[in-house]
Amino acid sequence: MIQVIQQGLLDTIQDGGRYGYQHLGINPGGAMDRAAMYVANILVGNDPEAAVIELHFPAAVLLFEEDTLIALSGGDFGAMVNEQPLDINQPIWISQLSILRFTKPVSGARCYIAIRGGLNNTPWLGSHSTHLKAGAGGFEGRKLQKNDRIPVNHVDEDIDKALHQKYLHTTQLGTPLPWRADVRDLYSDGSVIRVVTSLEYPALTPQSQSLFTSHFFTLSEQCDRMGYRLKGPALQMVHEEERLSAGITRGTVQLLPDGHLIILMADHQTTGGYPRIAHVVSADLPILAQLQPHSRITFQIIPHDEAEELLIAAEQHLHFLQNACNLRWQEWLQHNQK
Amino acid sequence: MNTDYTINPLGDHSLIIEWSQEISAAVHDKVMNVYNHLLTMQLPYILDIIPAYASLTIVYDILLVRREQNNNAFTTIKSLIAPALTAPLVHREQPKRLLEIPVCYDPSLGLDLATMAAQKGISESDIIDLHTSQTYTVYMLGFLPGFPYMGKVDDRLATPRQKKPRLNISAGSVGIAGGQTGIYPLASPGGWNIIGQTPVKMFDPALDSPCYCHPGDEVKFIPISLREFHKKI
Numbered sequence: 136m137i138q139v140i141q142q143g144l145l146d147t148i149q150d151g152g153r154y155g156y157q158h159l160g161i162n163p164g165g166a167m168d169r170a171a172m173y174v175a176n177i178l179v180g181n182d183p184e185a186a187v188i189e190l191h192f193p194a195a196v197l198l199f200e201e202d203t204l205i206a207l208s209g210g211d212f213g214a215m216v217n218e219q220p221l222d223i224n225q226p227i228w229i230s231q232l233s234i235l236r237f238t239k240p241v242s243g244a245r246c247y248i249a250i251r252g253g254l255n256n257t258p259w260l261g262s263h264s265t266h267l268k269a270g271a272g273g274f275e276g277r278k279l280q281k282n283d284r285i286p287v288n289h290v291d292e293d294i295d296k297a298l299h300q301k302y303l304h305t306t307q308l309g310t311p312l313p314w315r316a317d318v319r320d321l322y323s324d325g326s327v328i329r330v331v332t333s334l335e336y337p338a339l340t341p342q343s344q345s346l347f348t349s350h351f352f353t354l355s356e357q358c359d360r361m362g363y364r365l366k367g368p369a370l371q372m373v374h375e376e377e378r379l380s381a382g383i384t385r386g387t388v389q390l391l392p393d394g395h396l397i398i399l400m401a402d403h404q405t406t407g408g409y410p411r412i413a414h415v416v417s418a419d420l421p422i423l424a425q426l427q428p429h430s431r432i433t434f435q436i437i438p439h440d441e442a443e444e445l446l447i448a449a450e451q452h453l454h455f456l457q458n459a460c461n462l463r464w465q466e467w468l469q470h471n472q473k
Numbered sequence: 474m475n476t477d478y479t480i481n482p483l484g485d486h487s488l489i490i491e492w493s494q495e496i497s498a499a500v501h502d503k504v505m506n507v508y509n510h511l512l513t514m515q516l517p518y519i520l521d522i523i524p525a526y527a528s529l530t531i532v533y534d535i536l537l538v539r540r541e542q543n544n545n546a547f548t549t550i551k552s553l554i555a556p557a558l559t560a561p562l563v564h565r566e567q568p569k570r571l572l573e574i575p576v577c578y579d580p581s582l583g584l585d586l587a588t589m590a591a592q593k594g595i596s597e598s599d600i601i602d603l604h605t606s607q608t609y610t611v612y613m614l615g616f617l618p619g620f621p622y623m624g625k626v627d628d629r630l631a632t633p634r635q636k637k638p639r640l641n642i643s644a645g646s647v648g649i650a651g652g653q654t655g656i657y658p659l660a661s662p663g664g665w666n667i668i669g670q671t672p673v674k675m676f677d678p679a680l681d682s683p684c685y686c687h688p689g690d691e692v693k694f695i696p697i698s699l700r701e702f703h704k705k706i
Contacts, residue, residue, distance in 0.1 A: 156521075157522075157530075157532065158524060159614050159684040161683070259678060266678075269618045269676070269683075271678035271683075331482065333483065333484070379494050379528070380526065381526070381527075381530060382528065382532075383530070404616055406616070411483070414484030415484075417486055417535065443535055443545060446535055
């Protein structure tokens with residue numbers, strides 16, 4: 136069990152998302168930064184889409200009731216176990232009764248904790264993701280609160296036995312294992328966001344089309360799991376016309392009636408009627424998920440087939456990391472198994 | 474071949490089929506026909522199919538497609554769904570579900586009933602009669618889990634959304650926005666004109682089928698008294 140001993144701003148359980156229910160108005164949700172969820176999970180040998188805790192800063196203070204292997208990825212919130220600082224993107228052995236706290240927002244907007252074995256909450260409609268509006272999924276359908284005790288799946292494989300053996304009498308409360316995942320390629324240049332154009336893009340005035348890619352946009356204070364409202368030059372359509380509501384997706388860039396843009400994120404509504412200008416490519420959604428309000432971004436339009444290739448490349452990079460992690464564990468076992 | 478729809482990418486992981494942009498039973502029947510066909514085909518790679526007034530959005534898993542196919546994912550999905558689009562507009566083998574939804578139109582629940590009546594120069598009971606005298610089609614669900622967008626209301630009832638949305642509308646509230654009528658499944662902020670409230674739970678996450686209405690359902694509202702409302706809630 137993991138105990139919440141102090142509540143954070145918005146800490147929820149998320150996984151790869153809940154698909155198959157959008158025709159009922161139930162959005163997929165899931166981790167905002169899927170790459171970080173993936174990396175945290177593979178570092179501890181989990182399924183890449185196993186349930187993780189998604190933290191926003193200021194984040195919860197957590198007590199680990201048992202010895203546990205964890206990994207942090209995504210944002211760096213200055214994690215400390217007792218008074219010892221911990222790095223992200225590394226497997227960390229946590230001794231029982233250790234307290235994990237997050238001291239400062241060093242980088243990124245969302246930090247993910249994967250726990251070896253994964254979290255053991257009852258899934259809702261096939262997913263562990265917390266659906267805040269529905270009040271279902273994750274931990275009782277809500278954000279984590281003080282005194283919550285989150286159940287963890289118990290694993291007892293060779294790695295677990297060897298870890299217990301090795302760290303049985305350790306006095307150190309958080310022990311990083313000596314390897315880390317290099318995720319730099321997954322977040323390339325954090326200020327350029329690649330998009331493909333959408334159906335109403337041609338209906339923008341030529342001047343607005345040019346502003347869309349030449350001018351920068353700033354993330355406003357209104358940026359959350361539902362969407363990011365941007366500040367920037369107001370864009371205009373050649374002529375306004377009524378549009379019927381239709382299905383929309385994560386990454387859709389809509390033009391609001393005031394001429395400003397909103398990017399739909401994980402908890403977006405399933406349908407919408409505002410003009411669709413562009414869509415952030417899937418490969419760049421993790422970059423966007425780690426940006427804070429006031430960050431500046433520039434949109435770069437790329438061809439549709441290139442967007443697919445970018446996602447394939449990102450996926451290959453993650454597979455490469457997963458294989459490398461597994462190899463490290465094998466080597467580590469050889470040295471530490473008696 | 475002449476087609477009456479277009480297919481376009483909607484970002485890199487979904488596509489959208491769009492018909493003539495109008496709210497009509499004829500167009501929606503086409504949408505639902507393709508939707509139902511696609512469901513029976515049980516295609517791989519597809520994560521979600523979202524029917525709306527005059528469109529179908531298909532969300533797919535690029536990585537799954539690319540693991541098994543040599544083609545670009547959009548092209549692959551487009552050819553997979555083709556048979557559903559060329560299929561003739563069948564008359565449904567099974568009739569549409571008709572849901573009878575009890576609604577209490579007491580002014581204590583129908584917060585905008587009096588204002589609407591005054592605006593339109595008709596009585597509150599005229600509004601109730603007009604609202605309950607026809608069946609509606611659930612064109613789509615959206616905005617909130619289980620929120621049905623239904624139409625089309627009698628022209629005399631059509632009312633634009635409120636300029637200043639209310640901060641908290643009770644779950645079960647029945648409203649009108651333009652020519653549409655809908656039900657708030659959960660308490661929420663919102664701008665629809667509220668004319669009544671149903672005691673029926675429109676959304677219940679504890680059920681296997683958590684949403685009371687599904688796309689394509691027919692709905693008829695049955696007026697009930699405040700006493701009946703409180704008995705049922």
